[in-house]
Amino acid sequence: MKNTDIQIIAQVKKLLAETSRNISIIPHENPDGDAIGSAIGFAEVLTGFGHHVNIISPTEYPDFLKWFSSERKILVYSKEKRIAEEILRQSDILICVDFNEAKRAGKLEKSILKYANPKILIDHHPYPSDFCDYTISETGYSSTAELIFDVVKAIGLGGFITKKSAEALYTGILTDTGSFSHGTSNPNTFQVVSELMKFGIAVEKIQSGVYHNFSADRMKLLGYCLNNKMVVYPELRTALISISKQELLDFNFKTGDTEGFVNFPLSIANIVFSTIFIEKDGIIKASFRSKGNFHVNHFARDHFNGGGHRNAAGGEIKLTLDETIDKFAQLLPAYKHQLLETEI
Ligand code: 5GP
Numbered sequence: 001m002k003n004t005d006i007q008i009i010a011q012v013k014k015l016l017a018e019t020s021r022n023i024s025i026i027p028h029e030n031p032d033g034d035a036i037g038s039a040i041g042f043a044e045v046l047t048g049f050g051h052h053v054n055i056i057s058p059t060e061y062p063d064f065l066k067w068f069s070s071e072r073k074i075l076v077y078s079k080e081k082r083i084a085e086e087i088l089r090q091s092d093i094l095i096c097v098d099f100n101e102a103k104r105a106g107k108l109e110k111s112i113l114k115y116a117n118p119k120i121l122i123d124h125h126p127y128p129s130d131f132c133d134y135t136i137s138e139t140g141y142s143s144t145a146e147l148i149f150d151v152v153k154a155i156g157l158g159g160f161i162t163k164k165s166a167e168a169l170y171t172g173i174l175t176d177t178g179s180f181s182h183g184t185s186n187p188n189t190f191q192v193v194s195e196l197m198k199f200g201i202a203v204e205k206i207q208s209g210v211y212h213n214f215s216a217d218r219m220k221l222l223g224y225c226l227n228n229k230m231v232v233y234p235e236l237r238t239a240l241i242s243i244s245k246q247e248l249l250d251f252n253f254k255t256g257d258t259e260g261f262v263n264f265p266l267s268i269a270n271i272v273f274s275t276i277f278i279e280k281d282g283i284i285k286a287s288f289r290s291k292g293n294f295h296v297n298h299f300a301r302d303h304f305n306g307g308g309h310r311n312a313a314g315g316e317i318k319l320t321l322d323e324t325i326d327k328f329a330q331l332l333p334a335y336k337h338q339l340l341e342t343e344i
């Protein structure tokens, strides 16, 4: 952990040293494998040590993250607002995982900001904002899950890692690295994976749980998007997919169905920038992926109120789908030079 002062670790250790505290863990809205895996992994460790832990997800999370051996219930704030608020109110400590600005918690933003007890942040995205009392922000990590493993050891709770927590943390690393295909330049990632494997986790079962757990409708939606909705700009090394609300309805959309779609165009030779726009209620949700040195987090921050990592970022904008596509097409030429220079 390069960025984290050892004093912060010592303070977090002290904060968690007395057992039987009520702890709430919050991942970001529309949580992905890293957010859920980090939350479950840390919750299992803290529970094993003797704390009472609840996970509150701001919004629903996909079925492909509902197979964990941990029987832990994840409260979904958008569905169980009152219970979630009560649990948050009664908790002594709040831990935010896999996001670094309060607005990424969606409707829980205000509750997080006004939360009066100690707040801990554990995250690996660049440009953290200062809304927690103890910030562990490490951009050199592949995933928050990998970071949680190191934090757990650093605060002396390594002995409470079990197969259930190892499985959840492995899932976070697996999904945030696209099955170890990006963000894995640091040997620590594989060292942590090797440690996690010692708990006897079934990596093939996890692979199937995450990647072979979709509905036929989702596969058809993917086929439809690639066949009918993908626009390639070869001279700009860019591809764009857009999906309207009606199209989602036509394919019986469920949370998580479009996860990963944005990665497919990057497998076209010479494409370095891939974008997907998805129409949601009143907003367009954007996801960006890139190869090499093309910073999609800067693109997301500058034009789509978003952020993320260099090669994987997202954002949102209050325009219609057609207006968003027009805006994107108008923005692209200014990036032509950078896109052509990008080495892969
Ligand atoms: P995804 O495209 O899978 O939703 O997200 C990719 C990356 O971008 C993740 O690291 C995620 O945290 C970040 N990201 C996605 N949406 C937003 C957003 O609206 N705001 C910010 N700041 N980051 C986002």
Ligand code: MN
Residues within 6 Å of the ligand: 034, 035, 098, 124, 142, 143, 144, 176
């Ligand atoms: Mn992550």
